[in-house]
Amino acid sequence: MSALELEKVDRNEQEQVEQIKSGKISTLLVIPENFEKELTSSSSQAGIKFYRDPAEAQTIASIEAILENIAIGYREQKLAGALASTGLNEAEVENILTAPVQIEQINTSTKQVDAISQYVPGYTVMFVFFIMITMVRRFFQESESGMVARMQSTPLKPITYLIGMWIPALLSVIIQCSVLLGFGHFVYGLNLGNLFAISTIVICLAVCGTGLGLAMAVNVKGENQGLALTQVFSLGGAVLAGLWFPFEMLPSFARAIGIFTPQYWAQTGLQNIMVRGADVSDIWQGLLVLLGYGAFGILIALLRFKYFIKTAIS
Structure with missing residues (x-):
C-alpha cells in the first residue's frame, strides 16, 4: 500500500x-x-x-x-x-x-462516494457564511463615512438601500460557490450531478447567507462583534451540520441541534444531488429552509434599519 x-x-x-x-x-x-x-x-x-x-x-x-x-x-x-x-x-x-450467511453488497447509487464528496460541498457551504464579515464591515464603513446619515435627507427608501448592499454580496457568494465546486469537479473529479439542481441550491444558499448577513450588519455594535458572531455561527454550524465529517458520526444531541441549521440543509441537498442523483423536486424542503432563513434575515434588517440610521455618524 x-x-x-x-x-x-x-x-x-x-x-x-x-x-x-x-x-x-x-x-x-x-x-x-x-x-x-x-x-x-x-x-x-x-x-x-x-x-x-x-x-x-x-x-x-x-x-x-x-x-x-x-x-x-x-x-x-x-x-x-x-x-x-x-x-x-x-x-x-x-x-x-463456508460462512452460513452470505452478504451481498449492493450500491444504491452509481455515483462515486469518497472524501471529496464530503469536503468540497462542506467547505463550500461553510465559506458562504463568512460573507457576513464583509457585509458588516461594509455597513460600518458607510455609517462612519456619513453616507448612511445623509440618506435621511433623501427620498431613498430603506429597502432600496438594503437591496443595493445585498445584491453585490449575493453575486459574490454565487461566484465563490461556483469556483469552489468547479475546482472540485475539474481538479478532483467531483461529480456535480444535476447542474440545474446544483445552481438552484447555490442561489438559495447565497440568499440565506447574505440575508442573515444583512440582519447581523444592522444589529451588531461594531465590526469586532460582527467578526466574533460570524465565526461562532460559521464554525459552530460547520461542526453541528456535519460539514467537516459525516453527520451520522455526530453525537445524538449534536444531530438534534444540527438539523435546525441552514448549513445542514445545504450540505444534505448538495450531497443528495452529487451522490444520489437527486433533482430539485427531491430537495425542495431544504430549498425552502434556506430561503426561509434568508427571508427572515432580510425582514429583521428592514425592521432594524431605522435604528441603524440613528446610530450612524453624521
Missing part, C-alpha cells in the same frame, strides 16, 4: 514505544523469535504485540484490518487442518468452513 511505510528495526522495544509516545512513529509491530514455532504448533497460540498511537486512529485502521485478516486466515487454516485430520475430505472441510 502506498500510504503505508514499513521499516524493520533492531532497536530496543522500549525505545520504539517512546518514539510512538513522542509522535515520531504511529505504530510498532513486535514479532517474537519463537513466533513461527508457536504458529505451527497445535497446542499453543502465537502472539504478537501491536503498539499504536491513539491520535493516529484513522491512519492505523488499515493496519489493524490487515492484521485481523491475517489472524483469521491462519485460524481457518488451522481449523481446516484439524478437520482434515478427522478423516473429512477437502470438499467437506470447505463446506464446513
Whole structure:
C-alpha cells in the first residue's frame, strides 16, 4: 500500500514505544523469535504485540484490518487442518468452513462516494457564511463615512438601500460557490450531478447567507462583534451540520441541534444531488429552509434599519 511505510528495526522495544509516545512513529509491530514455532504448533497460540498511537486512529485502521485478516486466515487454516485430520475430505472441510450467511453488497447509487464528496460541498457551504464579515464591515464603513446619515435627507427608501448592499454580496457568494465546486469537479473529479439542481441550491444558499448577513450588519455594535458572531455561527454550524465529517458520526444531541441549521440543509441537498442523483423536486424542503432563513434575515434588517440610521455618524 502506498500510504503505508514499513521499516524493520533492531532497536530496543522500549525505545520504539517512546518514539510512538513522542509522535515520531504511529505504530510498532513486535514479532517474537519463537513466533513461527508457536504458529505451527497445535497446542499453543502465537502472539504478537501491536503498539499504536491513539491520535493516529484513522491512519492505523488499515493496519489493524490487515492484521485481523491475517489472524483469521491462519485460524481457518488451522481449523481446516484439524478437520482434515478427522478423516473429512477437502470438499467437506470447505463446506464446513463456508460462512452460513452470505452478504451481498449492493450500491444504491452509481455515483462515486469518497472524501471529496464530503469536503468540497462542506467547505463550500461553510465559506458562504463568512460573507457576513464583509457585509458588516461594509455597513460600518458607510455609517462612519456619513453616507448612511445623509440618506435621511433623501427620498431613498430603506429597502432600496438594503437591496443595493445585498445584491453585490449575493453575486459574490454565487461566484465563490461556483469556483469552489468547479475546482472540485475539474481538479478532483467531483461529480456535480444535476447542474440545474446544483445552481438552484447555490442561489438559495447565497440568499440565506447574505440575508442573515444583512440582519447581523444592522444589529451588531461594531465590526469586532460582527467578526466574533460570524465565526461562532460559521464554525459552530460547520461542526453541528456535519460539514467537516459525516453527520451520522455526530453525537445524538449534536444531530438534534444540527438539523435546525441552514448549513445542514445545504450540505444534505448538495450531497443528495452529487451522490444520489437527486433533482430539485427531491430537495425542495431544504430549498425552502434556506430561503426561509434568508427571508427572515432580510425582514429583521428592514425592521432594524431605522435604528441603524440613528446610530450612524453624521
